[in-house]
Amino acid sequence: MHSETATATDRSQQLELRAGSCSRAGIKPQNEDAAVFHWPADPHLQEYLGAVAAVADGVSSAEAGALASSTATEQFVSDYYRAPDTWSAARAGQKVLASINSKLYRKSHEFAQEEKGYLCTFSALVFKSRTGHFFHVGDSRIQLLRDDKLECLTRDHTVTLGHRRRILARALGMDTGLQVDYGRVDLELGDQFLLTSDGVHDFVPKVTTMEVLRRDDLDAQQKAETLVRYAEENGSDDNLTAVVVEVAALPATTLDEYSHQLTRLPFPPPLEPGMVLDGYAVERELFSSQRSQLYLVRDTETGETLVMKTPSVNYEDDIHYIDRFVQEEWIGLRIQSDRVVRICRQNRQRTALYYLMEYVEGCTLESWIARNRFPKPAEAFRIVREIADGLTAFHEQETIHQDLKPANIMLDSAGHVKIIDFGSVYVAGSAEVFRPLQHPGALGTASYSDPHYILGHNTGIQGDIYALATIAYEIFTGELPYGEEINECRSRADYEQLSYRAASQFNPVIPIWFDRTLERGCAIDLGRRYHTIAEFITDLGNPNPEYLRDDPSEYKSQNASLFWKILSGLWIVTLLAVIALFSAGS
Structure with missing residues (x-):
């Protein structure tokens, strides 16, 4: 059994919610339901993103239903609160669910032959100012009790077959595309919202549900527990979950006007040293291009040094550009990795469109390569491995970088990697259409x-593997494949x-197996190219026996001579030592 009671008050707007939840396995050996109510401690997040209540029900025929439901609820909360202030609740919720669906579908696809996988229903409510925003997929339900009337805000996505057998028509992880029912309701004082899995609402009559919610002697937690208990007593044969949220107080004003203003924030003018924007003092310009500018700024309140990225006024009327710029912040807030630059949550009201990131003191990989034509194999391999770790963090969030290059990779003062650019990232499952990369006038x-x-x-x-292999090739040779x-x-x-x-023509100490790994990594033929970063990195650090065989037609100058065997042996020893040290350090 899992239950919680939460009472949250927005200090500035006086929104007060009282919540309780209860989830039990019932007669089943495992509870595949998941429930959450979350109200962040940060007053800024409270005001502009609100509170979240969600219920997910793992599909019982799926092998990983419990994992699917817990992943869906946990990731919805974590990703929703990383959404930019410039996004509406509707957009943030739908973007997050598209990403979750893509992640679960990918996992489900791994079990496609067994017809098992990661599938779950999902219903969530976002309470923001005086509005409730609901998102729904499957047959869990959201109901509203108001003025002695119980209304179901959602509809079951099910299909009835013979003998009254009911199956799901929609679920998270079921397909690459996701249809989410979205709706909004104006909140009123005294509203009670009930989120349930079918193990509860299929076994508790509507009249009984209304009686429980009306009881003044029970708080939200007790109401949730009572409804679950009634379902058990009425013979529920499924997991049982209920979340009750009561609206105890409402703000005097809405955030609609504020949200509208956020989406129309003006572009900052060109910034000069000494200028102050929203409490951030500009120290100097770090970078400028046709599309954006980077400034080194200092927080006048904390003294922290940060980087501010601003959009170029060249695109002030380009809605798609503005959308991409705002999405960069969301992507960065979702990716948590020591190998990816940290995007900073903005805790002050913005008067212009920009976002903040940590300042990485060091140099670009581009300049490092120019100064290190033939680096030590141990150091070079460590850098490649750290870039791979950063890319993996992107992929874990169902995002593809698409435009990785040495100029977009920093080495900090300790020599460690930070991927610093999100401008071309593609988010799997997003409604956004893939657009080919364009590099107008940018040589190289x-x-x-x-x-x-x-x-x-x-x-x-x-595609990211191709970029990684090309960068690895350049690190070791100073050339392009x-x-x-x-x-x-x-x-x-x-x-x-x-x-x-062949990489060995530029760096003669590169052994044949290492060269062939690089060649496969950046193969133009997708059938030959690696499918996973892990496989590519493994072959870089451990000689693949297939690549030690002679192939006179392609490698006439690289036969299995004693010279190559000795060099390969030295590389093996060196790289294995590096891998051991790297693993110990991490």
């Missing part, structure tokens, strides 16, 4: 992008004319 930036991206095909993780000719390619035929250049 296309060198690291998967040719399939340039041609308009989204290759997902394999296909030379500068790749920047002139405009069609599939152009790319097919390219030939991989």
